[in-house]
Amino acid sequence: xxxxxxxxxxxxxxxxxxxxxxxxxxxxxxxxxxxxxxxxxxxxxxxxxxxxxxxxxxxxxxxxxxxxxxxxxxxxxxxxxxxxxxxxxxxxxxxxxxxxxxxxxxxxxxxxxxxxxxxxxxxxxxxxxxxxxxxxxxxxxxxxxxxxxxxxxxxxxxxxxxxxxxxxxxxxxxxxxxxxxxxxxxxxxxxxxxxxxxxxxxxxxxxxxxxxxxxxxxxxxxxxxxxxxxxxxxxxxxxxxxxxxxxxxxxxxxxxxxxxxxxxxxxxxxxxxxxxxxxxxxx
Ligand SMILES: Cc1ncc(COP(=O)(O)O)c(C=O)c1O
Numbered sequence: 001x002x003x004x005x006x007x008x009x010x011x012x013x014x015x016x017x018x019x020x021x022x023x024x025x026x027x028x029x030x031x032x033x034x035x036x037x038x039x040x041x042x043x044x045x046x047x048x049x050x051x052x053x054x055x056x057x058x059x060x061x062x063x064x065x066x067x068x069x070x071x072x073x074x075x076x077x078x079x080x081x082x083x084x085x086x087x088x089x090x091x092x093x094x095x096x097x098x099x100x101x102x103x104x105x106x107x108x109x110x111x112x113x114x115x116x117x118x119x120x121x122x123x124x125x126x127x128x129x130x131x132x133x134x135x136x137x138x139x140x141x142x143x144x145x146x147x148x149x150x151x152x153x154x155x156x157x158x159x160x161x162x163x164x165x166x167x168x169x170x171x172x173x174x175x176x177x178x179x180x181x182x183x184x185x186x187x188x189x190x191x192x193x194x195x196x197x198x199x200x201x202x203x204x205x206x207x208x209x210x211x212x213x214x215x216x217x218x219x220x221x222x223x224x225x226x227x228x229x230x231x232x233x234x235x236x237x238x239x240x241x242x243x244x245x246x247x248x249x250x251x252x253x254x255x256x257x258x259x260x261x262x263x264x265x266x267x268x269x270x271x272x273x274x275x276x277x278x279x280x281x282x283x
Contacts, residue, residue, distance in 0.1 A: 001078040003071055003111040008078060011112065020108055022091030025099070026147030028108070029053035034116055034241045035084040036276060038076050039283050041241075042204050043069065049144060049202065050088065056143045059092055062107050075111050083116040085242055089146060119246055124269065127249030127261045128164035130238070132230070133157050135168035135176050135199070142198050155179035165238055165248065169227045170199060178238055182206040183248075186235035186264040191220040205239040205272075212271045218264070235262040244276075245269045 002011045021027035031053075033046045040046075047065050054061050063071070068088075076084060089110045095102035119128075137150040158166040158179065166179040175194060177183055182203040185192040191213050196202040213220040230236070234257040236248035245268050247261035261269075 001075065002113070003075050003109070005109055008075065014110075016108055016110075017094040019094045019097060020091055021093060021095060021102075022089070022108060022146060024097055025092075026145065026149075027057070028089055028091030028146045029057060029059070029144050030090075030146050031088040031144060032241050033072070033086040033088070035076055035086050035113075036116070037082050037280050038084075039280050040072055040076065040086065041276065041279065042208070043072065045204050045207065046088075049204065050090075052142075052202075053144045054090065056140065057092075057145070058101070059090065059105075059107060062090065062109055071111060075113055079113040081113075081115040083118075084113045085116045087112045087114070091146070116242065119243055123164070123246060125261070127247035127256075127265075128238070129162065129250035129253075130165045130167050130178070130236070130248045131158055131161050131163050131252055132167045132169055132227075134172075135170040137168075139198055141176065141200055142196070142202060144201060151179045163250075164246075167230060167236075167248075167251070169230070173227055175225045175227055175230050176200045177203075178240075181238045181240040181243060183230075184209065184237040184239065185225050185229055185233045186237065186262065187229065187233055189219060189264070191218055191237075191264060191268075192225050192229070193220065193222045194225050195222050203239055203241075205241055205244065208272065208275065209237075209239055209245060209268055212268060212275060216267075216271060218267065233257065235264050237265055237268065245272045 001008050004014045031046050031050045034041045091108045093106045093108045154166045167183055168176045170176050177200040236256050238246045247265040249256050
């Protein structure tokens, strides 16, 4: 079951007008919320980021947080799996095609649930390969915009190379994030994270990992990470709501560090899993 503009229905029955600005311009924003044992994880934080994205594209939030929470909880109940990946999309709605905002808008609100597929055990224990590519996206990567063509093309580069992710390098100088994930670098026991600025998506999982590092006395620094540091990293970690925390063990065909998931990965992966279970138990 999905939710579209006030109604819950099977996805086969969902229809939107072809002039929806989401379809014509990619004029909209989205969120992906992982749901564990029917509990949305970090929902307040996802809704806050959704609000930030809406503010950035000057679209009024169609619902307040309690309404979002009710809609989301109901959709979770209507779907079978205990663990779900909940997708929220809001567009500026249908209008005669013109770049400028229409005077009157009716936003399109769409929610769907898919089974949550977290990485298979083999990827967790062995890590995944990645490639690097030039970050050729725009300068508002902090907005979770549905217009994802650059990310789509960059992610496909990884798939074509038999890899799991593309790590993005801006201006030949510094690392921003992955095509669909945030990236951490580990060097000499220190966890390095790029700063949350306009060049990366402020990941919810990224925040959790940094909170866990701070709470567990894991040395960490948030600062710009030079491309050269990525290539000599002891470990590389990838984070996202659906991939959680994964080790990148090969980069551009060469081993990262020992070529096996390292001590920092093992520690943060365990902390993340424990944290998740704890949150679920107490929510
Ligand atoms: C470009 C990009 N960066 C980072 C992330 C990770 O964000 P989160 O941890 O909130 O899923 C995503 C998630 O899909 C993404 O698409």
